[in-house]
Amino acid sequence: MHNFEGAVAVVTGGGSGIGEAFSKRIAKQGSKLVICDVKQESVERVVEDIKREGGIAIGQVIDVSNHEEVLSVADKTYKEFKKCNFLFNNAGVLGPGLLKGADKKTFDWVLQTNLGGVFNGVNAFLNRMLDQGETGHILNTSSVSGIFGWAGLGFYSASKFGILGFTLSLNSELKDSNINVSALLPGGVETGITSAIRKDQSDFDKIDLSTLDLEEATAKAKDSITIAPDQAVDVILEGLNNNELIIFTHNGYLKELKEYTSSLIEAMEKAPFK
Numbered sequence: 001m002h003n004f005e006g007a008v009a010v011v012t013g014g015g016s017g018i019g020e021a022f023s024k025r026i027a028k029q030g031s032k033l034v035i036c037d038v039k040q041e042s043v044e045r046v047v048e049d050i051k052r053e054g055g056i057a058i059g060q061v062i063d064v065s066n067h068e069e070v071l072s073v074a075d076k077t078y079k080e081f082k083k084c085n086f087l088f089n090n091a092g093v094l095g096p097g098l099l100k101g102a103d104k105k106t107f108d109w110v111l112q113t114n115l116g117g118v119f120n121g122v123n124a125f126l127n128r129m130l131d132q133g134e135t136g137h138i139l140n141t142s143s144v145s146g147i148f149g150w151a152g153l154g155f156y157s158a159s160k161f162g163i164l165g166f167t168l169s170l171n172s173e174l175k176d177s178n179i180n181v182s183a184l185l186p187g188g189v190e191t192g193i194t195s196a197i198r199k200d201q202s203d204f205d206k207i208d209l210s211t212l213d214l215e216e217a218t219a220k221a222k223d224s225i226t227i228a229p230d231q232a233v234d235v236i237l238e239g240l241n242n243n244e245l246i247i248f249t250h251n252g253y254l255k256e257l258k259e260y261t262s263s264l265i266e267a268m269e270k271a272p273f274k
Contacts, residue, residue: 002137002240005030008081010073012064012121013091015042018141018189021229022088022236027055034077034084035059036091064091064117065109067124074124083132089121090141090184092159099154107155114159118166129179136179137240140167144187144253147260164246171245180243184236187250188226225252 004026013019015037023033027050035050035057037043043059050057058080062069077084095110097103118140129136145153146160167183174181232249239247 002237007031007085008034008077008083009086009088010034010036010077010084010125011088011090012036012117015039015046018186018229018232019088019090020046021233024050025233025237027057028053032081033057034073036062036073038063064120065112067120070120070124074128078128083134084125084129085134085136087121087125087129087138089118089139091117092141095155096152097155098152110155111159115162115166118163122170126179130177133178137182138170138179139182139184139240141184141186142167144185144250146185148256182239182245182247184247186232187252189232189249190226190228
């Protein structure tokens with residue numbers, strides 16, 4: 001069972017949605033939190049909320065795509081708390097748009113924030129976590145869009161496919177270490193991700209967000225619903241307690257997943273070489 005009492009947890013994207021709900025939950029379980037977000041007002045609000053409930057938290061405003069800024073979070077964490085037991089690489093952006101005539105700046109922004117942010121977090125914290133000798137855990141937020149490609153979310157899906165692959169590789173490398181690894185693949189969750197849009201995106205005014213919203217795109221599977229962040233946290237904590245490598249919040253994609261994996265198996269069976 002995962003024990004958060006006395007643990008130090010760093011959460012990117014901790015100013016809203018799943019990151020905020022997760023931070024507040026484990027703070028009540030005795031964790032010390034480092035809240036990271038791109039929005040200063042969000043960082044300050046979550047830190048104050050945790051302190052008001054008797055918890056311990058500090059915050060730092062960062063852009064996870066900036067390697068030096070993420071390194072500064074690691075330095076601050078180890079200066080203040082001397083360790084990090086749990087790293088939740090959760091920050092993410094959406095960047096909707098059709099691939100036809102796509103904007104290169106938006107592609108770079110989405111990939112560098114989502115996939116690059118996970119790399120930066122692991123790169124900044126992993127060696128220190130290994131050297132601690134204590135049991136630790138790294139949780140990276142991918143998405144159901146990391147196994148399915150949605151029209152209008154090509155950049156997002158590419159980044160989330162990358163995060164899943166990165167996490168699986170990291171798990172293979174750390175299987176005999178003191179660090180456990182998980183990938184979170186949420187479906188529709190009420191988050192603030194659709195507000196994280198590049199203000200200089202040239203084609204943004206041409207995009208109808210009501211048709212490209214993450215929750216709507218990921219609700220295509222039959223019986224899939226949009227859940228609250230606290231409901232997602234319930235699932236996450238159960239998955240962490242069971243040390244699950246992949247944590248899904250929704251099961252409404254089973255039909256699509258079975259069809260997808262069957263097509264992969266069929267394609268591989270046709271391959272001429274072993």
